[in-house]
Amino acid sequence: TGLWNRVNEALFAGGDFRVHRVALGNQSLVVAIRGKWSFTDEEAIAQIQKILEVEREFWHDHDFPYYLVTLKPYGVRSGSSDGSAFTNAFWLYLGGDSFSYDVQYLLAHEGFHAWNPHRMGVMKELGVSEKWFAEGFTVYYADVLLLRAGLLSLPEYVERVNRRIRDYESSPVKNLTNKEIVARIVALWLDAQIREQSKNKLSLDAVMLTLARQGTENPLVELSSERVLRVAGKYLNRTSRKTLLRLVEEGASVPIPDFPKNPCIRLATEELPLFDLGFDGDVLRSKKLVAGVREDSEAFKAGVRDGQEVLGVSVNWGDVSKPVRLTVRAVSGQLRIEYFPKGKTVSVPQYRTDEEAWTLTPERCTFQFN
Ligand SMILES: [Zn+2]
Known part of the structure; x- marks a missing residue:
């Protein structure tokens, strides 16, 4: 049931963290930070406070006996970020160096989950229908x-x-x-x-x-x-x-x-090219392999072929203004490929x-x- 879910989803952080306890309204917020960043702990805390306060005001809900935010770096500086929301807590894994839009967005997003869905009742088939x-x-x-x-x-x-x-x-x-x-x-x-x-x-x-x-x-x-x-x-x-x-x-x-x-x-209506990787993105992610290349794609024109083993990849998913960069192992040896993932115009x-x-x-x- 929901009550047991909440216990199971509680977030526990241990180890080498710098732990800050600060005020959030008349309650307390604990921020646990690990690793070195280009921003100070205080700057991070100020941003976190601001975003969480906006959310609590939105929900007219300040009823959190405690709240924990955990910040820790990915092992590799990949530039991407990820977060997970738990009951009264969430952690952020950051790959980048600054409190960019991506980080603010993650905070706002994970913070929002404290209510949607966690304070809206029980989801029967978590992760499926709802x-x-x-x-x-x-x-x-x-x-x-x-x-x-x-x-x-x-x-x-x-x-x-x-x-x-x-x-x-x-x-x-x-x-x-x-x-x-x-x-x-x-x-x-x-x-x-x-x-x-x-x-x-x-x-x-x-x-x-x-x-x-x-x-x-x-x-x-x-x-x-x-x-x-x-x-x-x-x-x-x-x-x-x-x-x-x-x-x-x-x-x-x-x-x-x-x-x-x-x-x-x-x-307004605009004529824009759709994002088109040109081959199977799921296979790329799961197997680091090129499969399903379409001959009418920019990827094909640039030399991407079925069966190439992908050694390195940079894709801004959904963004046609940034080039896709691939390093692949081909028959002829290692190849660097770059193209703009532009599909048909709609x-x-x-x-x-x-x-x-x-x-x-x-x-x-x-x-x-x-
Ligand atoms: Zn989410």
């Missing part, structure tokens, strides 16, 4: 909260959302296996619907807060798709309720909404910031929450 909501809506809100905390500017936020829309548009499967990528866009759509239908008096926040309140009142209530849809449905008209059901249950394609109530941002909805308005009258462009 993951779309727990994961996708957390991805959406991590950026929203960084914007509200002032850690992302509005144009930066818009660019993050645009990238998620591009990820969605270039994802070959728009249901089931890719439910998380779809769910982020469902969250965007749902937020816009609720704002529009309530004349901007309410937002998706209301749905999230209701789910967390129910989970606090009854920790054994099940967090199911059905319950999420029921709560969300209260804030939607009949047509939108039906649409939401089709988006979640049938994987219907999500209409990208107008940006909620902001005179400085408009929705029409993609993207938000555009009115640069002039943003520069001259930024106060008019402030994101309106409710």
